Amino acid sequence: MSNMKLFDPYLSRVLYIDLTRKRYWVENREDIFEEYMGGVGVATKLLQEELPRNADTLGAENVIVFxxxxxxxxxxxxxxTVAMFKSPLTGNLGESHAGGRSSIAIRMAGYGAIVIKGASDIPIYLAIHGEKVHFKDARALWGVRSTxxxxxxxxxxxxxxxxxxxMRIGRAGEELVRFASVVVDSYRHFGRLGLGAVMGSKKLKAIVIxxxxxxxxxxxxxxxxxxxxxxKxxxxxxxxxxxxxxxTPVNVLQLNALGALPTKNLMTTKFEGAEEISGEKLAETKLARRxxxxxxxxAxxxxxxIREEYPHEKFFYTVxxxxxDYEPIYANGSMLGISDSEGLIRVLEEIEVQGLDAMSTGVVLAWATEAYMRGLISKEDTLLDLKWGDWKNYIQAIRYIVKQPNEFYKTLALGVEEAAKKYGGLEFALSFGRNEMPGYHTGPGCHLGWLIGARHSHLDNAGYSLDQKLLSKGLPTPEEYIDSLMKEEAWRQVLTSLVICLFARGIYKPDIVAEALNATGYEYKVDDILNIGWKIYKNKYKLKLELGFDPLKLRIPRRVLEVPTPHGGISEEYMKRAITYFSQKIKKFLES
Amino acid sequence: MRRLVVTDPELCVGCMSCMFACSRRFGVAGLAKSAIYVRSIGGVERGFTVIVCRACKDPPCVVVCPTNALRKRKGGGVIFDCGKCIGCGNCVEACPFGAVQWDFEENKPVICVHCGYCVNYCPHGVLAIEEVGE
Structure with a gap:
């Protein structure tokens, strides 16, 4: 792999945009594109170069890399497309991936990466058409109700x-809700870890490429x-x-049958209304287009x-x-006890309108509902009754999270961890490294995966999937489990540097990836590629530690240990042993 | 003779595989050499429109070409002679469907040759090849 030259000279072009000075320039970064291919590998490197480690996540010094x-x-x-930044939700490394037309548009515009620094004084949006970058006035767009x-x-x-x-943010991003999303091309998102708030803090309303x-x-x-x-x-x-x-909602019934579908803030793992909100049922009754x-x-x-008749005028419909998708359905369906599919879709609509991360929003509301039921918070805080299944009130609560009319909602907008620290109920606040949990309670693997994963996503290292594969065999030792998770995560650094959708990971096996790279001018062998994966993993973790991540300080929500999984109850000892082993292993790995 | 037909754009999911296939005819990736064009009808939820040469029997693009770079093709449509083309863009304006794409790298039109390569990459049955006679 030495002396390799990139065959496409445009891929290594990095577009730098300084929002403070409203200037842009292009640098050829063949060095890092040759070494790390692209995607997450390159984004990590660029963030390492650009991000002051102590940056205020909502200050001008934070950096966004696509x-x-x-x-x-x-x-x-x-x-x-991979987005990396310092997350305002966790205070640590933020990474989120989105599809839509984003990756094709960026590459077709002639760039491999875009680095956005600084902050604008007035709301603007960026229009990047090939070589030209325009800073456009977005003052009139700021405050508009819907994405x-x-x-x-x-x-x-x-x-x-x-x-x-x-790509655009909604009111949630403008109001700096720490789990605000970026809506991409209608219906895809940089959902997780608050990229929407980072854009909001930079007064960057949208990006067209x-x-x-x-x-x-x-x-x-x-x-x-x-x-x-x-x-083929x-x-x-x-x-x-x-x-x-x-x-993806095909998973609703499968996980429910397994007893792994987090329901009502994970008080249970089977949802009586699962059938109603399943992929099968929605395809039959609600699906309009794929x-x-x-x-x-x-596809x-x-x-x-949503086909709705206006109350004041008969036969006048809005469509x-x-x-x-699965995760929004879990977080706002089973987690909130909503089995009315019409109600669930409307909750998801409000989340889209406001530009929030659907997963964090659902988990935050699930915690609030339980806290309300237990009397930790009162109606003075919530301003309405929160009860399982009441989707109309949940829609109102979502608006309050964005509007933040009182201290309680101001705190909710910081994420579930902050809310529980202030109001109590930390034992049932379902966050991992301060990020709200994905929709799996399959065994220890999923939870370990989120705790140690470099972006706290279920797609980091597939613990949820390993849990399910291990059902017939039983669990390995905690050490073996950590080894498998780390190995998978290293490989996924490769896939997310190429950048493929992880749904196709079954197709893009190492030999196919090598063959495909060879045909496009990369002289990598399978071993080279695997090594690149480990190298990126290392860079990322190094950056995570520099940003203050400490595996030994991780909080395991009590609730997770109390509610049985398909593997039975998760023992605290198993989890602790795994994390201790991981922390030693990662330390050695970083020194190697 | 054969021509490419858009059988039902309602089935289109907007994956752009046909567009990528069209450029790949020349062994390259990307989209600059694609004669077929898919875009949403104002938001993907409303569906897509698939725009490509429909092999007119009496093509308006031929009439406006000042250098005879376009000539009528048997069975409909046109044959493009790159060597004669000066890149004036009249053909783009003349086509009421907007089916003449533009290659900005060469400053020349991209004209569908009705080869049907894209049909092989449409898994949803939006495109087909049809016999049209002489």
Missing amino acids: AVGPFNGVYPIASK YTIGRVLREREPGSGYRTI SGKRTIPIPNKPKYREIYNKIY AAIESPAMKKYHDYG VACAHCVV CIHIAA RYVSY
């Missing part, structure tokens, strides 16, 4: 239809051959068909229609659209 990789625009299901409206306005106002991405160009390929016959192999696998794979048919991210044949995005 990065794509060598497979975007080249191979199927390489549809993701849908912002999308519509920018669609009309900006060129590049079909070749562009439109477009472009159209050729990506040169050195070995054309080989390229077409491996393309066809991947394409994608079309024929049962997993992909499952996601095309029902989308759409795809750019260059993905799977897992499922969009529901509105909302996307639904």
